[in-house]
Each structure stands twice: as structure tokens, then as C-alpha cells.
Amino acid sequence: MRLSDTPLITADTIRKRTAELAKRISRDYAGKELLVIIVLKGGAFFGADLIRRLDLEVTVDFLRAKSYGKTRSTGAVDFLLLPDQPITDRHVLVVEDILDTGLTAQAILAHLAAAGPASVAVCALLDKPARRQTPIKGDYVAITIDNHFVVGYGLDCEERMRHLPDIWIAEEK
Ligand code: XMP
Numbered sequence: 684m685r686l687s688d689t690p691l692i693t694a695d696t697i698r699k700r701t702a703e704l705a706k707r708i709s710r711d712y713a714g715k716e717l718l719v720i721i722v723l724k725g726g727a728f729f730g731a732d733l734i735r736r737l738d739l740e741v742t743v744d745f746l747r748a749k750s751y752g753k754t755r756s757t758g759a760v761d762f763l764l765l766p767d768q769p770i771t772d773r774h775v776l777v778v779e780d781i782l783d784t785g786l787t788a789q790a791i792l793a794h795l796a797a798a799g800p801a802s803v804a805v806c807a808l809l810d811k812p813a814r815r816q817t818p819i820k821g822d823y824v825a826i827t828i829d830n831h832f833v834v835g836y837g838l839d840c841e842e843r844m845r846h847l848p849d850i851w852i853a854e855e856k
């Protein structure tokens with residue numbers, strides 16, 4: 684695995700897009716309390732930067748999902764960690780690193796919907812619509828990318844490279 688010669692998305696671009704998205708979210712939820720559920724591990728970096736720019740009453744919680752069989756359209760998802768905050772009647776924003784097939788987001792939304800939230804929306808740093816296997820659409824997407832495998836700013840290659848400030852294309856060697 685080697686990285687592209689230059690970043691696909693620089694830290695500066697990430698910062699600007701995150702600020703724009705935070706403004707939109709703050710406007711859309713004005714006067715409401717928001718429960719932000721950050722999807723670990725990849726969403727932790729973007730999520731932490733996003734919530735610090737929200738001009739709202741915010742409660743933060745986390746969940747961790749593990750998806751299996753991405754090649755199968757069933758896409759079973761296990762929850763390794765669930766939010767401890769009540770969901771019922773809350774406005775919930777799920778924050779993910781990337782929407783790829785959409786199977787993870789779909790399973791998370793189904794799980795949360797069962798608890799009767801007032802509303803649920805999905806926010807993602809990256810969107811790779813070319814790979815979608817579900818009707819899932821991000822309500823708030825910072826950056827749409829072509830079909831590359833990317834690493835950095837939370838995204839990993841076998842748990843490495845999450846800490847990189849920029850986002851890079853990882854190429855098979
Ligand atoms: P689905 O397919 O369920 O997947 O939307 C979402 C999860 O898949 C991982 N993923 C990636 N991780 N670079 C990564 O490091 C990528 O390009 C990539 N595409 C998908 C990621 O964990 C995401 O939450």
C-alpha cells in the first residue's frame with residue numbers, strides 16, 4: 684500500500700468544509716437541542732472538529748459498528764458500543780467518516796428509529812456515491828469523492844494512518 688504523491692483533500696479544505704457544514708447544521712436546528720452520535724472509530728476526528736463549531740445545545744455520544752460481508756448486499760452490522768443517552772423524542776445527528784455502500788448507516792438508522800427519536804439525520808465527512816448499495820443519502824456531506832480508497836483524518840488502512848491531518852488516496856502496490 685502506498686499513498687498518493689499529494690493529498691486528495693488537505694487539512695485546510697477539511698477545515699473550511701467542516702465550518703460550512705457546522706453553520707448549516709446550526710441554522711437548521713436553531714432553537715433545538717441536538718444529540719450528536721459519533722460513529723467510532725473513523726468519525727471521531729471529524730466529529731470532534733464539527734461539534735466544536737456548532738452554535739447549539741449539544742449532547743455528544745458514541746457508537747461503534749462493525750460491518751461484515753460488504754460484498755453481500757445483506758451487510759450484517761454488529762454494534763460493539765451503543766449510545767447511553769436516551770434517543771426517544773430527541774433530535775439525533777449521526778456523524779460518520781464516510782458513506783460508502785451505505786450499509787453501516789442503514790443499520791444505524793434502523794437501530795435508532797426503533798427507539799423513537801424526534802428526528803434523525805446523517806452527517807458524513809466523505810461520500811462515495813459510486814459505491815452505494817442502499818438508498819441512504821447523507822443529509823450533511825462535507826466532501827463528495829470518486830471511488831478511491833482513502834486514508835487519514837480518521838480513515839484507516841488496517842488501523843494505521845488515522846492520525847494523518849490530510850486525506851490521501853491509498854494505492855495497491
Ligand atoms: P459502508 O460501506 O457501510 O461503509 O457505507 C462505511 C465504513 O467503511 C469504511 N470505509 C473506508 N475506510 N477508506 C477507509 O479507510 C475508505 O475509502 C473507506 N470506504 C469505506 C469506513 O470504516 C466506513 O465507516
Ligand code: MG
Pocket residue numbers: 725838839840
Ligand atoms: Mg476502517
